[in-house]
Amino acid sequence: MTITESSAVPAGTSAATLLRFATAGSVDDGKSTLVGRLLHDSKSVLTDQLEAVEHASRNRGQGTPDLALLTDGLRAEREQGITIDVAYRYFATARRRFILADTPGHVQYTRNMVTGASTAELAVILVDARNGVVEQTRRHAAIAALLRVPHVVLAVNKMDLVDYAEPVFAAIATEFTAYATRLRVPEVTAIPISALAGDNVVEPSAHMDWYGGPTVLEHLETVPVDQDPAGHPARxxxxxxxxxxxxxxxxxxxxxxxxxxxxxxxxxxxxxxxxxxxxxxxxxxxxxxxxxxxxxxxxxxxxxxxxxxxxxxxxxxxSDEAPAVTRVVTATVCHVADQSLAVGQRVLLKHTTRTVKAVVKDIPSRLTLDDLSDHPDPGALAANDIGRVVLRTAEPLPLDPYAVSRRTGSFLLIDPADGTTLTAGMADDA
Structure with missing residues:
Protein backbone atom coordinates (compact mmCIF):
# COMPACT_ATOMS: atom_id res chain seq x y z
CA MET A 1 0.00 0.00 0.00
CA THR A 2 1.19 3.52 -0.81
CA ILE A 3 0.60 6.36 1.65
CA THR A 4 1.21 9.77 0.12
CA GLU A 5 0.73 13.45 0.76
CA SER A 6 0.67 14.26 -2.95
CA SER A 7 0.10 12.63 -6.33
CA ALA A 8 2.60 13.29 -9.09
CA VAL A 9 1.00 12.95 -12.50
CA PRO A 10 2.59 13.74 -15.86
CA ALA A 11 1.53 17.08 -17.28
CA GLY A 12 -1.66 16.87 -19.33
CA THR A 13 -2.69 13.46 -17.98
CA SER A 14 -5.92 14.71 -16.42
CA ALA A 15 -6.88 17.29 -19.05
CA ALA A 16 -9.77 15.39 -20.61
CA THR A 17 -10.57 12.78 -18.00
CA LEU A 18 -13.63 12.18 -15.87
CA LEU A 19 -13.23 11.32 -12.20
CA ARG A 20 -16.06 9.64 -10.34
CA PHE A 21 -15.65 10.03 -6.59
CA ALA A 22 -17.72 9.52 -3.47
CA THR A 23 -17.67 11.08 -0.02
CA ALA A 24 -18.26 9.07 3.14
CA GLY A 25 -17.90 9.45 6.87
CA SER A 26 -19.77 9.34 10.15
CA VAL A 27 -22.73 11.58 10.97
CA ASP A 28 -21.80 15.26 11.46
CA ASP A 29 -18.25 14.78 10.17
CA GLY A 30 -19.01 17.50 7.61
CA LYS A 31 -19.36 15.67 4.29
CA SER A 32 -22.06 17.89 2.85
CA THR A 33 -20.24 21.01 4.04
CA LEU A 34 -17.07 19.79 2.33
CA VAL A 35 -18.96 19.15 -0.90
CA GLY A 36 -20.66 22.54 -0.69
CA ARG A 37 -17.34 24.26 -0.05
CA LEU A 38 -15.76 22.37 -2.94
CA LEU A 39 -18.53 23.45 -5.31
CA HIS A 40 -18.64 27.03 -4.01
CA ASP A 41 -14.91 27.75 -3.98
CA SER A 42 -14.34 26.11 -7.37
CA LYS A 43 -16.99 28.45 -8.86
CA SER A 44 -19.26 25.49 -9.71
CA VAL A 45 -22.46 26.88 -8.14
CA LEU A 46 -25.02 28.77 -10.18
CA THR A 47 -26.19 32.14 -8.87
CA ASP A 48 -29.77 30.99 -8.31
CA GLN A 49 -28.55 27.91 -6.40
CA LEU A 50 -26.46 30.06 -4.10
CA GLU A 51 -29.36 32.47 -3.58
CA ALA A 52 -31.64 29.58 -2.64
CA VAL A 53 -29.09 28.32 -0.11
CA GLU A 54 -28.69 31.83 1.36
CA HIS A 55 -32.49 32.14 1.66
CA ALA A 56 -32.84 28.73 3.33
CA SER A 57 -29.99 29.55 5.72
CA ARG A 58 -31.61 32.83 6.75
CA ASN A 59 -34.88 31.02 7.41
CA ARG A 60 -32.99 28.75 9.82
CA GLY A 61 -31.48 31.74 11.64
CA GLN A 62 -27.98 31.33 10.24
CA GLY A 63 -25.97 34.45 9.50
CA THR A 64 -23.81 32.84 6.80
CA PRO A 65 -24.81 30.47 3.97
CA ASP A 66 -24.91 26.82 5.04
CA LEU A 67 -23.05 25.25 2.12
CA ALA A 68 -24.22 21.77 3.16
CA LEU A 69 -27.62 22.69 1.71
CA LEU A 70 -26.13 22.58 -1.79
CA THR A 71 -26.29 18.78 -1.52
CA ASP A 72 -28.78 18.12 1.30
CA GLY A 73 -31.71 18.95 -0.94
CA LEU A 74 -34.45 16.75 0.50
CA ARG A 75 -36.81 18.34 3.00
CA ALA A 76 -36.23 15.55 5.52
CA GLU A 77 -32.48 16.08 5.22
CA ARG A 78 -32.75 19.79 5.93
CA GLU A 79 -35.04 19.21 8.89
CA GLN A 80 -32.79 16.60 10.49
CA GLY A 81 -29.47 18.12 9.45
CA ILE A 82 -28.20 14.81 8.03
CA THR A 83 -27.70 13.36 4.58
CA ILE A 84 -30.20 10.58 3.80
CA ASP A 85 -30.01 9.91 0.08
CA VAL A 86 -27.05 9.82 -2.30
CA ALA A 87 -26.73 13.28 -3.86
CA TYR A 88 -24.99 13.34 -7.23
CA ARG A 89 -23.32 16.51 -8.44
CA TYR A 90 -21.61 17.20 -11.74
CA PHE A 91 -18.95 19.89 -12.02
CA ALA A 92 -15.75 20.67 -13.89
CA THR A 93 -12.55 22.63 -13.56
CA ALA A 94 -10.06 23.57 -16.23
CA ARG A 95 -8.21 20.32 -15.59
CA ARG A 96 -10.90 17.65 -15.15
CA ARG A 97 -14.60 16.79 -15.09
CA PHE A 98 -16.19 15.26 -11.98
CA ILE A 99 -19.18 13.18 -10.95
CA LEU A 100 -19.53 13.40 -7.16
CA ALA A 101 -21.67 11.15 -4.98
CA ASP A 102 -22.29 12.61 -1.51
CA THR A 103 -23.31 9.57 0.54
CA PRO A 104 -24.99 9.37 3.98
CA GLY A 105 -22.98 8.89 7.14
CA HIS A 106 -25.65 7.38 9.39
CA VAL A 107 -25.22 3.64 9.88
CA GLN A 108 -28.84 3.15 8.80
CA TYR A 109 -27.94 4.40 5.33
CA THR A 110 -24.72 2.45 4.80
CA ARG A 111 -26.40 0.79 1.81
CA ASN A 112 -26.44 4.18 0.11
CA MET A 113 -22.69 4.45 0.57
CA VAL A 114 -22.35 1.13 -1.27
CA THR A 115 -24.41 2.57 -4.10
CA GLY A 116 -22.39 5.76 -4.33
CA ALA A 117 -18.98 4.07 -4.16
CA SER A 118 -19.74 1.16 -6.50
CA THR A 119 -18.63 3.12 -9.59
CA ALA A 120 -16.17 5.48 -7.88
CA GLU A 121 -12.49 5.68 -8.71
CA LEU A 122 -11.81 7.60 -5.50
CA ALA A 123 -13.41 7.79 -2.06
CA VAL A 124 -13.09 10.76 0.29
CA ILE A 125 -13.54 9.47 3.84
CA LEU A 126 -14.02 12.24 6.41
CA VAL A 127 -13.04 12.07 10.05
CA ASP A 128 -13.91 14.62 12.72
CA ALA A 129 -10.56 15.70 14.19
CA ARG A 130 -12.14 15.75 17.66
CA ASN A 131 -13.41 12.16 17.47
CA GLY A 132 -10.80 10.38 15.37
CA VAL A 133 -11.42 7.03 13.71
CA VAL A 134 -14.79 5.56 14.78
CA GLU A 135 -16.68 2.40 13.85
CA GLN A 136 -18.42 4.01 10.87
CA THR A 137 -15.04 5.21 9.60
CA ARG A 138 -13.80 1.63 9.67
CA ARG A 139 -16.98 0.40 7.98
CA HIS A 140 -16.62 2.91 5.15
CA ALA A 141 -12.95 2.03 4.71
CA ALA A 142 -13.87 -1.66 4.55
CA ILE A 143 -16.55 -1.01 1.94
CA ALA A 144 -14.16 1.07 -0.15
CA ALA A 145 -11.65 -1.78 0.00
CA LEU A 146 -14.23 -4.42 -0.90
CA LEU A 147 -15.46 -2.33 -3.82
CA ARG A 148 -11.86 -2.02 -5.03
CA VAL A 149 -11.92 1.77 -5.01
CA PRO A 150 -8.31 2.41 -6.10
CA HIS A 151 -7.76 5.75 -4.33
CA VAL A 152 -8.82 6.83 -0.83
CA VAL A 153 -8.50 10.34 0.59
CA LEU A 154 -8.58 10.65 4.38
CA ALA A 155 -9.91 14.17 5.02
CA VAL A 156 -9.37 15.04 8.68
CA ASN A 157 -12.03 17.72 9.07
CA LYS A 158 -12.75 20.41 11.68
CA MET A 159 -9.08 21.10 12.26
CA ASP A 160 -10.13 24.60 13.32
CA LEU A 161 -11.76 23.05 16.40
CA VAL A 162 -8.47 21.45 17.52
CA ASP A 163 -6.38 24.60 16.96
CA TYR A 164 -4.99 23.21 13.70
CA ALA A 165 -2.72 20.92 15.75
CA GLU A 166 -0.39 18.78 13.66
CA PRO A 167 -0.10 15.97 16.29
CA VAL A 168 -3.88 15.47 16.20
CA PHE A 169 -3.82 15.08 12.41
CA ALA A 170 -0.74 12.84 12.49
CA ALA A 171 -2.24 10.46 15.06
CA ILE A 172 -5.50 10.06 13.10
CA ALA A 173 -3.66 9.60 9.79
CA THR A 174 -1.40 6.93 11.31
CA GLU A 175 -4.30 4.98 12.83
CA PHE A 176 -6.40 5.11 9.66
CA THR A 177 -3.61 4.19 7.25
CA ALA A 178 -2.61 1.23 9.44
CA TYR A 179 -6.20 -0.01 9.30
CA ALA A 180 -6.42 0.62 5.53
CA THR A 181 -3.17 -1.29 5.01
CA ARG A 182 -4.71 -4.37 6.61
CA LEU A 183 -7.68 -3.94 4.26
CA ARG A 184 -5.23 -3.81 1.31
CA VAL A 185 -6.36 -0.37 0.20
CA PRO A 186 -3.88 0.49 -2.59
CA GLU A 187 -3.38 4.17 -1.74
CA VAL A 188 -4.32 6.59 1.03
CA THR A 189 -3.73 10.35 0.86
CA ALA A 190 -4.26 12.18 4.17
CA ILE A 191 -5.26 15.88 4.08
CA PRO A 192 -6.04 18.10 7.11
CA ILE A 193 -8.99 20.41 6.35
CA SER A 194 -11.66 22.68 7.72
CA ALA A 195 -14.63 22.46 5.36
CA LEU A 196 -16.46 25.24 7.21
CA ALA A 197 -13.56 27.70 6.98
CA GLY A 198 -12.27 26.45 3.63
CA ASP A 199 -8.81 25.36 4.80
CA ASN A 200 -7.12 23.01 2.29
CA VAL A 201 -10.34 22.35 0.36
CA VAL A 202 -9.71 24.47 -2.73
CA GLU A 203 -7.20 26.99 -1.36
CA PRO A 204 -4.19 26.15 0.84
CA SER A 205 -4.61 26.86 4.54
CA ALA A 206 -2.84 29.79 6.14
CA HIS A 207 -3.24 28.06 9.51
CA MET A 208 -1.39 24.81 8.73
CA ASP A 209 2.00 25.76 7.33
CA TRP A 210 3.29 22.43 8.67
CA TYR A 211 1.32 20.63 5.91
CA GLY A 212 3.01 20.55 2.51
CA GLY A 213 0.66 18.34 0.51
CA PRO A 214 -2.14 19.16 -1.94
CA THR A 215 -5.54 20.61 -1.22
CA VAL A 216 -8.52 18.34 -1.76
CA LEU A 217 -9.25 19.84 -5.18
CA GLU A 218 -5.61 19.69 -6.26
CA HIS A 219 -5.52 16.00 -5.45
CA LEU A 220 -8.83 15.34 -7.23
CA GLU A 221 -7.53 17.13 -10.31
CA THR A 222 -4.26 15.21 -10.50
CA VAL A 223 -4.93 11.69 -9.20
CA PRO A 224 -4.38 9.21 -12.06
CA VAL A 225 -7.58 7.70 -13.46
CA ASP A 226 -7.53 4.40 -15.34
CA GLN A 227 -11.19 3.99 -16.26
CA ASP A 228 -10.83 1.21 -18.82
CA PRO A 229 -7.30 -0.14 -19.16
CA ALA A 230 -6.42 -1.57 -22.57
CA GLY A 231 -5.70 -4.88 -20.89
CA HIS A 232 -9.32 -5.40 -19.85
CA PRO A 233 -11.05 -8.07 -21.95
CA ALA A 234 -14.14 -7.00 -23.87
CA ARG A 235 -17.50 -7.71 -22.25
CA SER A 319 -13.43 -16.26 -27.81
CA ASP A 320 -9.89 -16.31 -26.41
CA GLU A 321 -10.75 -14.26 -23.27
CA ALA A 322 -13.96 -15.83 -22.03
CA PRO A 323 -14.76 -15.83 -18.29
CA ALA A 324 -15.62 -18.99 -16.39
CA VAL A 325 -19.24 -20.16 -16.52
CA THR A 326 -20.50 -21.53 -13.23
CA ARG A 327 -23.55 -22.40 -11.14
CA VAL A 328 -21.67 -22.02 -7.84
CA VAL A 329 -20.83 -18.43 -6.88
CA THR A 330 -18.52 -17.65 -3.97
CA ALA A 331 -18.45 -13.97 -3.12
CA THR A 332 -17.84 -11.28 -0.56
CA VAL A 333 -21.02 -9.31 0.08
CA CYS A 334 -22.35 -6.27 1.89
CA HIS A 335 -25.86 -6.93 3.13
CA VAL A 336 -27.96 -3.77 2.72
CA ALA A 337 -31.54 -4.80 3.57
CA ASP A 338 -33.23 -4.58 6.97
CA GLN A 339 -34.30 -8.22 6.68
CA SER A 340 -31.48 -10.71 7.22
CA LEU A 341 -29.92 -13.02 4.64
CA ALA A 342 -29.94 -16.63 5.85
CA VAL A 343 -28.62 -19.99 4.73
CA GLY A 344 -31.24 -21.76 2.61
CA GLN A 345 -32.90 -18.53 1.51
CA ARG A 346 -34.11 -18.34 -2.09
CA VAL A 347 -33.20 -15.15 -3.95
CA LEU A 348 -32.84 -13.66 -7.40
CA LEU A 349 -29.32 -12.91 -8.58
CA LYS A 350 -28.96 -10.00 -11.02
CA HIS A 351 -25.69 -9.97 -12.98
CA THR A 352 -25.36 -7.28 -15.69
CA THR A 353 -28.55 -7.72 -17.73
CA ARG A 354 -29.24 -11.30 -16.61
CA THR A 355 -31.41 -12.31 -13.63
CA VAL A 356 -31.50 -15.92 -12.42
CA LYS A 357 -32.91 -17.81 -9.44
CA ALA A 358 -30.45 -18.77 -6.71
CA VAL A 359 -30.28 -20.21 -3.22
CA VAL A 360 -27.90 -19.30 -0.38
CA LYS A 361 -26.02 -22.55 0.27
CA ASP A 362 -23.61 -21.28 2.92
CA ILE A 363 -22.43 -18.18 4.79
CA PRO A 364 -18.87 -19.17 5.79
CA SER A 365 -17.97 -16.01 7.67
CA ARG A 366 -18.85 -12.48 8.77
CA LEU A 367 -16.25 -9.71 9.03
CA THR A 368 -15.66 -8.12 12.44
CA LEU A 369 -14.76 -4.50 11.72
CA ASP A 370 -12.87 -3.77 14.94
CA ASP A 371 -10.02 -6.22 14.34
CA LEU A 372 -10.86 -7.43 10.77
CA SER A 373 -11.22 -11.01 12.01
CA ASP A 374 -13.70 -13.46 10.49
CA HIS A 375 -16.57 -14.70 12.62
CA PRO A 376 -17.13 -18.26 11.30
CA ASP A 377 -20.50 -19.72 10.36
CA PRO A 378 -22.76 -16.84 11.43
CA GLY A 379 -25.77 -18.51 9.78
CA ALA A 380 -27.16 -15.16 8.63
CA LEU A 381 -26.13 -11.62 7.76
CA ALA A 382 -27.92 -8.60 9.23
CA ALA A 383 -28.18 -5.09 7.79
CA ASN A 384 -24.74 -3.56 7.05
CA ASP A 385 -22.93 -6.85 7.72
CA ILE A 386 -20.01 -7.76 5.47
CA GLY A 387 -19.39 -11.44 4.92
CA ARG A 388 -18.77 -14.27 2.48
CA VAL A 389 -21.51 -16.34 0.88
CA VAL A 390 -21.81 -19.36 -1.37
CA LEU A 391 -24.71 -19.35 -3.84
CA ARG A 392 -26.11 -22.02 -6.15
CA THR A 393 -27.81 -20.63 -9.27
CA ALA A 394 -30.55 -22.29 -11.29
CA GLU A 395 -28.79 -21.33 -14.54
CA PRO A 396 -25.10 -21.00 -15.39
CA LEU A 397 -23.53 -17.53 -15.11
CA PRO A 398 -20.50 -16.11 -16.96
CA LEU A 399 -18.82 -14.35 -14.05
CA ASP A 400 -15.50 -12.54 -13.85
CA PRO A 401 -13.70 -12.19 -10.52
CA TYR A 402 -14.44 -8.75 -9.07
CA ALA A 403 -10.69 -8.12 -8.87
CA VAL A 404 -10.60 -8.39 -12.67
CA SER A 405 -13.76 -6.44 -13.50
CA ARG A 406 -15.89 -4.33 -11.15
CA ARG A 407 -18.71 -4.40 -13.74
CA THR A 408 -18.94 -8.08 -14.68
CA GLY A 409 -17.68 -9.35 -11.32
CA SER A 410 -20.46 -7.72 -9.31
CA PHE A 411 -24.07 -8.70 -8.73
CA LEU A 412 -27.13 -7.99 -6.63
CA LEU A 413 -29.27 -10.36 -4.61
CA ILE A 414 -32.98 -9.49 -4.78
CA ASP A 415 -36.00 -10.64 -2.78
CA PRO A 416 -38.19 -12.54 -5.29
CA ALA A 417 -41.33 -11.63 -3.33
CA ASP A 418 -41.20 -7.85 -3.52
CA GLY A 419 -38.10 -6.92 -5.55
CA THR A 420 -36.19 -5.46 -2.59
CA THR A 421 -32.41 -5.30 -3.06
CA LEU A 422 -30.91 -7.48 -0.34
CA THR A 423 -27.19 -7.69 -0.93
CA ALA A 424 -24.39 -6.28 -3.08
CA GLY A 425 -21.95 -9.01 -4.07
CA MET A 426 -18.39 -9.16 -5.41
CA ALA A 427 -17.32 -12.47 -6.92
CA ASP A 428 -14.19 -14.08 -5.50
CA ASP A 429 -11.33 -15.32 -7.67
CA ALA A 430 -12.08 -18.61 -9.32
Missing amino acids: FPVQYVIRPQSAEHPDYRGYAGQIASGALHVGDPVTVLPGGRQTRIAAIDRLGEPIQTANSPESVTLLLEDDQDVSRGDLVVP
Missing part, protein backbone atom coordinates in the same frame (compact mmCIF):
# COMPACT_ATOMS: atom_id res chain seq x y z
CA PHE A 236 -20.84 -6.96 -23.94
CA PRO A 237 -24.03 -7.79 -21.96
CA VAL A 238 -26.97 -8.01 -24.37
CA GLN A 239 -29.77 -5.71 -23.24
CA TYR A 240 -32.20 -5.86 -26.15
CA VAL A 241 -32.71 -7.78 -29.41
CA ILE A 242 -33.62 -5.51 -32.34
CA ARG A 243 -35.81 -6.92 -35.13
CA PRO A 244 -37.20 -3.93 -37.07
CA GLN A 245 -39.14 -6.07 -39.58
CA SER A 246 -38.65 -3.45 -42.29
CA ALA A 247 -38.86 -4.04 -46.02
CA GLU A 248 -35.42 -2.48 -46.42
CA HIS A 249 -33.79 -4.86 -43.92
CA PRO A 250 -36.05 -7.92 -43.64
CA ASP A 251 -33.36 -10.11 -42.01
CA TYR A 252 -31.89 -7.53 -39.63
CA ARG A 253 -31.15 -8.99 -36.18
CA GLY A 254 -29.12 -6.76 -33.89
CA TYR A 255 -28.09 -7.13 -30.28
CA ALA A 256 -28.07 -3.83 -28.40
CA GLY A 257 -26.31 -2.97 -25.16
CA GLN A 258 -23.48 -1.08 -23.50
CA ILE A 259 -19.91 -2.35 -23.68
CA ALA A 260 -18.92 -3.03 -20.07
CA SER A 261 -15.17 -3.12 -20.74
CA GLY A 262 -12.60 -3.38 -23.51
CA ALA A 263 -13.14 -2.94 -27.24
CA LEU A 264 -14.93 -4.84 -30.01
CA HIS A 265 -14.02 -4.87 -33.69
CA VAL A 266 -15.79 -6.02 -36.84
CA GLY A 267 -14.46 -9.48 -37.66
CA ASP A 268 -13.57 -10.40 -34.07
CA PRO A 269 -14.21 -14.06 -33.16
CA VAL A 270 -16.59 -14.01 -30.19
CA THR A 271 -18.41 -16.43 -27.95
CA VAL A 272 -21.96 -15.98 -26.66
CA LEU A 273 -22.26 -17.03 -23.03
CA PRO A 274 -23.51 -18.90 -21.09
CA GLY A 275 -24.31 -21.17 -24.05
CA GLY A 276 -20.79 -21.10 -25.49
CA ARG A 277 -21.80 -20.59 -29.15
CA GLN A 278 -18.96 -19.19 -31.29
CA THR A 279 -19.28 -16.76 -34.18
CA ARG A 280 -17.81 -13.48 -35.49
CA ILE A 281 -18.91 -9.86 -35.35
CA ALA A 282 -20.35 -9.06 -38.79
CA ALA A 283 -21.08 -5.38 -38.14
CA ILE A 284 -21.33 -2.76 -35.39
CA ASP A 285 -23.96 0.02 -35.49
CA ARG A 286 -23.81 3.16 -33.36
CA LEU A 287 -26.77 5.55 -33.58
CA GLY A 288 -27.77 3.87 -36.83
CA GLU A 289 -24.35 4.31 -38.48
CA PRO A 290 -21.88 1.48 -39.15
CA ILE A 291 -18.51 1.64 -37.35
CA GLN A 292 -15.50 -0.68 -37.30
CA THR A 293 -14.53 -0.44 -33.62
CA ALA A 294 -16.47 0.26 -30.42
CA ASN A 295 -15.02 0.92 -26.97
CA SER A 296 -16.31 0.88 -23.42
CA PRO A 297 -18.62 2.49 -22.31
CA GLU A 298 -20.25 3.03 -25.73
CA SER A 299 -23.79 1.77 -26.38
CA VAL A 300 -23.91 -0.05 -29.70
CA THR A 301 -25.70 -2.75 -31.65
CA LEU A 302 -23.81 -5.88 -32.71
CA LEU A 303 -24.66 -7.99 -35.75
CA LEU A 304 -23.25 -11.53 -35.78
CA GLU A 305 -22.28 -13.64 -38.78
CA ASP A 306 -24.35 -16.68 -37.80
CA ASP A 307 -28.05 -16.92 -36.99
CA GLN A 308 -27.57 -17.27 -33.24
CA ASP A 309 -30.13 -17.79 -30.49
CA VAL A 310 -29.10 -14.73 -28.48
CA SER A 311 -31.36 -13.02 -25.95
CA ARG A 312 -31.28 -10.44 -23.16
CA GLY A 313 -28.85 -11.45 -20.44
CA ASP A 314 -26.37 -13.21 -22.72
CA LEU A 315 -22.77 -12.02 -22.67
CA VAL A 316 -20.72 -11.57 -25.86
CA VAL A 317 -16.98 -11.94 -25.20
CA PRO A 318 -13.79 -12.53 -27.21
